Amino acid sequence: MRPRESLTSLVLTAPATLALVIFVFLPVAVVFLLAFTNYQIGAPGLGWVGLDNFEQLFGSRLGRNALLNTLTYVAIVIPASVGLGLLVALGLHALARSMPRLSDVLKAVYFLPVAATLVAMAVSWQMLLHPSLGLINTWSSALGLPAPLWLSDRGLVLYTLSAIGIWQSVGYNMVLFLAGLAAIPPALYDAAEVDGATGGWSRFWLVTWPMLGPTTLFVLVVTAASAFRVFETVATLTKGGPAFASDTIVYALYREGFVYFKAGYASAITVVFFLALLLLTALQVWVIERKVHYR
Amino acid sequence: MKTSLLALGLALAAGSAAADTTLRVHYAIPTIWADTQAALAEAFMAAHPDVTIELDGPAEGYAEGVQRLLRESVAGTAPDVAWVGLNLWRVLEARDLAQPLDAFLPEDPEAQGYTGALLSLGRFENTQYALGTSASTLVAYVNPDLVERAGGSMENFPTDYDGIIELAAKIDALDATIEGVWVSPHDWRFQSFLGAHGGRPMTENESDITFDSDAGVAAATVYSRFASEAGMSTMGQNDARQAFPAGTLGIMFESSSLMTRFAEGAGERFDMTVTPMPIVAADEEVYLPTGGSGIVMLTDDAEKQQAAWDYISFVTSPEAQKIIVETTGYAPTNALVVEDASYLGDFYAQNPNARVAHAQVAQYAGPWYAYPGAEGVAVTDVIAADLLGVVEGADPREAVENLAETTRSMLGFN
Numbered sequence: 001m002r003p004r005e006s007l008t009s010l011v012l013t014a015p016a017t018l019a020l021v022i023f024v025f026l027p028v029a030v031v032f033l034l035a036f037t038n039y040q041i042g043a044p045g046l047g048w049v050g051l052d053n054f055e056q057l058f059g060s061r062l063g064r065n066a067l068l069n070t071l072t073y074v075a076i077v078i079p080a081s082v083g084l085g086l087l088v089a090l091g092l093h094a095l096a097r098s099m100p101r102l103s104d105v106l107k108a109v110y111f112l113p114v115a116a117t118l119v120a121m122a123v124s125w126q127m128l129l130h131p132s133l134g135l136i137n138t139w140s141s142a143l144g145l146p147a148p149l150w151l152s153d154r155g156l157v158l159y160t161l162s163a164i165g166i167w168q169s170v171g172y173n174m175v176l177f178l179a180g181l182a183a184i185p186p187a188l189y190d191a192a193e194v195d196g197a198t199g200g201w202s203r204f205w206l207v208t209w210p211m212l213g214p215t216t217l218f219v220l221v222v223t224a225a226s227a228f229r230v231f232e233t234v235a236t237l238t239k240g241g242p243a244f245a246s247d248t249i250v251y252a253l254y255r256e257g258f259v260y261f262k263a264g265y266a267s268a269i270t271v272v273f274f275l276a277l278l279l280l281t282a283l284q285v286w287v288i289e290r291k292v293h294y295r
Numbered sequence: 296m297k298t299s300l301l302a303l304g305l306a307l308a309a310g311s312a313a314a315d316t317t318l319r320v321h322y323a324i325p326t327i328w329a330d331t332q333a334a335l336a337e338a339f340m341a342a343h344p345d346v347t348i349e350l351d352g353p354a355e356g357y358a359e360g361v362q363r364l365l366r367e368s369v370a371g372t373a374p375d376v377a378w379v380g381l382n383l384w385r386v387l388e389a390r391d392l393a394q395p396l397d398a399f400l401p402e403d404p405e406a407q408g409y410t411g412a413l414l415s416l417g418r419f420e421n422t423q424y425a426l427g428t429s430a431s432t433l434v435a436y437v438n439p440d441l442v443e444r445a446g447g448s449m450e451n452f453p454t455d456y457d458g459i460i461e462l463a464a465k466i467d468a469l470d471a472t473i474e475g476v477w478v479s480p481h482d483w484r485f486q487s488f489l490g491a492h493g494g495r496p497m498t499e500n501e502s503d504i505t506f507d508s509d510a511g512v513a514a515a516t517v518y519s520r521f522a523s524e525a526g527m528s529t530m531g532q533n534d535a536r537q538a539f540p541a542g543t544l545g546i547m548f549e550s551s552s553l554m555t556r557f558a559e560g561a562g563e564r565f566d567m568t569v570t571p572m573p574i575v576a577a578d579e580e581v582y583l584p585t586g587g588s589g590i591v592m593l594t595d596d597a598e599k600q601q602a603a604w605d606y607i608s609f610v611t612s613p614e615a616q617k618i619i620v621e622t623t624g625y626a627p628t629n630a631l632v633v634e635d636a637s638y639l640g641d642f643y644a645q646n647p648n649a650r651v652a653h654a655q656v657a658q659y660a661g662p663w664y665a666y667p668g669a670e671g672v673a674v675t676d677v678i679a680a681d682l683l684g685v686v687e688g689a690d691p692r693e694a695v696e697n698l699a700e701t702t703r704s705m706l707g708f709n
Binding site: 043130261 | 358362364365366368369386390391392471472473474529531533534537538543672673676679680681684
């Protein structure tokens, strides 16, 4: 019986496994190989260049600039988006008891940016942020405030994109936190009250926050993964400019591979990016997991 | 009964295979080209009933188009003929995908309207790889209302950079939301100013950078003075392309291909006027890099090549060029269509702006230098970044000299 069962299992899993190998693992392997060559898209041949591509990424001004920009973006977006998501979720969760209709409407409003296509939203942002015609600068000039070049000042552009990134991801984090809040057993709050934790802050600090641990970990991982991958807003709003000021690692990957046709170098960026994300996820899961589960 | 039907079917299939050639044609930028391409294909098929034109789904822009052609060529599914950006056909040539056209060219190209200047747009190392199909050069778009409010007039519109800077500064001072002049820090625009000053970006044999000449410094100085004297901002291209039609930008140096779009955008708001590039050097030293599209033959099948050439020579003929000019706003790439008033005389009478731009193409058209080698496209982004530095206040001479050194080392020239 047993070999027969194993055979059936094998037959059942084979098509999916085969598809995975052909369409995921093989291409990934090819990318890993290309990362060590100077292959150009469409070129008849390629040469082995060893670690040159990686040296260029970490050694050249442009490569380091893209890495640094990405880290800056991530450092702003992760805490702001997770923090705001938590705040909004707490607010709406409390509001749901007194004004459930309003709370539902606000939930939908916060979730809209997640549901909307980011590229289409980017076009709206572009119109809002236009230096002389946009709504934001028209208002700020009317109020006597300065009218900055939101997307074409190299000192400002990365922060503008970060703000858009936060706007886009807060709603998603809010939904996850709301689910986490709903899962906290009310009995815990009663028990805390009996033990003397009556204030809002102590209730949050002693019950809500620890119970949200697993949710927070998940939200952090998801936000980090999407923040590191920032691409759509860069591609539609700034094309990495002005003068590479908003060049991020995934945009650099696209630029090198599909604008400059340097497939080898783009593959090297992909490899580094892949390993970095893998490491980050592993770190978050292995190290923090131990501290957030109570069962 | 069955056998005869089968025989009939086979005969039909065989007959159609022998008589009909199907040409797959690639093009990009459907917002400009979709209707034009359909009209051209229809006109061509009417004249050549044995050839069927099959238009591939268009690519969004020229860069995406070339990416797709490269991918398709790797997969062996490349189209037979492709319309590509005039600065990008060299990418196909460098990979041996574009077929030489010399064997097909008429003995006296000049008589067919293919002048030397126009052939130069698709020529490299004495081999013809592409033929221009539509052309554009840098022109100045002017908002006459703002010029008048600043105390100027279109009758004495300045024809040199000093005059334009002075006027732009006055326009810029009108109002906080109004800007005087804008030009994108960009390789093609820089090459245009360079050519207007009589400079060239590279030596003839493409072995060294030459834009660190006096002409190059003068070209960068135009950017520097626009910013320091006329208050040019660093706003992005999309922002500027919205600001000009909205009436908040006085003078904008842009590609002549945007003429129709700007005229429609400005609508009744103001009477958009096109003026030519101020030329500084003597005429014989001047060239203006020409943007637009060219057509290349990709098929290496001898039978298809003949049909492909028929199509290529059709779309570059005066009849087809008339269609392109009237529907896209690009300048033609066949001299006959400009010289012979029977083709476009009425069109020019109604579109004086187009006449300005097309006359400039006919007089000064030159190749849009594409930097050679693997880093060729990357170099143009570095040029753009350093020009932005000039707009932000860097010294033009120093910037151009540093840029030339960076470019040389990227391209492996030293």
